Amino acid sequence: MSKAPASLRLDRLLANMGYGSRREIQALAKNGRILLDGEPVRDADRRIPVTGDLPARMTLDGRAIDPPPGLTLMLHKPLGVTCSHKEAGALVYDLLPARWRQRDPAISTIGRLDKETSGLLLMTDDGDLLHRVISPRHHVAKRYRVTLDRPLRGDEAATFAAGGLMLEGETKPLLPAVMETLSPTLALLTLTEGRYHQVRRMFAAMGNHVTALHRESLGGLALPGDLEPGAWRVLEATDIAAIFAGPN
Numbered sequence: 001m002s003k004a005p006a007s008l009r010l011d012r013l014l015a016n017m018g019y020g021s022r023r024e025i026q027a028l029a030k031n032g033r034i035l036l037d038g039e040p041v042r043d044a045d046r047r048i049p050v051t052g053d054l055p056a057r058m059t060l061d062g063r064a065i066d067p068p069p070g071l072t073l074m075l076h077k078p079l080g081v082t083c084s085h086k087e088a089g090a091l092v093y094d095l096l097p098a099r100w101r102q103r104d105p106a107i108s109t110i111g112r113l114d115k116e117t118s119g120l121l122l123m124t125d126d127g128d129l130l131h132r133v134i135s136p137r138h139h140v141a142k143r144y145r146v147t148l149d150r151p152l153r154g155d156e157a158a159t160f161a162a163g164g165l166m167l168e169g170e171t172k173p174l175l176p177a178v179m180e181t182l183s184p185t186l187a188l189l190t191l192t193e194g195r196y197h198q199v200r201r202m203f204a205a206m207g208n209h210v211t212a213l214h215r216e217s218l219g220g221l222a223l224p225g226d227l228e229p230g231a232w233r234v235l236e237a238t239d240i241a242a243i244f245a246g247p248n
């Protein structure tokens with residue numbers, strides 16, 4: 001994983017976290033509005049250890065600061081929002097605190113879900129973690145709940161499990177994937193690749209059409225039932241470990 005600096009000047013640390021310019025942070029410190037362990041930090045030049053417990057130790061105007069660099073979170077992506085920094089319309093980044101758009105390093109999605117797909121989406125400012133999750137070498141399993149327009153014909157699970165299915169416009173066959181039938185028009189599909197619109201294209205290749213798609217888990221990390229669409233949660237180290245300890 002990317003390592004955050006051991007320490008940073010207070011003004012640089014909070015500016016990098018989107019709380020304002022370094023000059024504005026200096027003014028906040030001078031006015032006693034930043035506390036560390038209950039004591040005002042009036043010297044914005046003071047170096048602050050960048051540790052995960054900072055939100056429990058530092059406040060700004062009486063409120064705990066955001067997690068420092070090394071931030072990773074899960075978002076319950078709702079329908080109708082796009083995993084992009086620049087496209088028109090509602091974006092997943094609009095669901096986060098506005099100041100987080102100013103964070104340095106920037107927060108990015110780990111992979112993407114299309115506009116009409118809901119479910120578990122990870123976001124991080126840790127570039128090493130991002131590449132580790134999406135790397136084909138790690139085979140992180142992704143499980144989707146798939147709703148279909150027409151009843152399954154019966155041979156889909158065997159075809160997907162065998163591997164070798166060719167998607168239209170591609171020259172490399174798919175790796176094996178596991179499908180569990182829940183009803184004639186509902187299935188769980190677990191795969192370890194992340195090709196463009198892969199789940200939709202797999203069922204299209206079998207003569208069916210996906211009408212709803214929801215990602216339930218990545219590796220051993222599942223979307224909690226109490227995390228509402230549009231809500232997010234900061235991940236702990238144990239959560240991140242679960243991604244790679246699951247059914248990969």
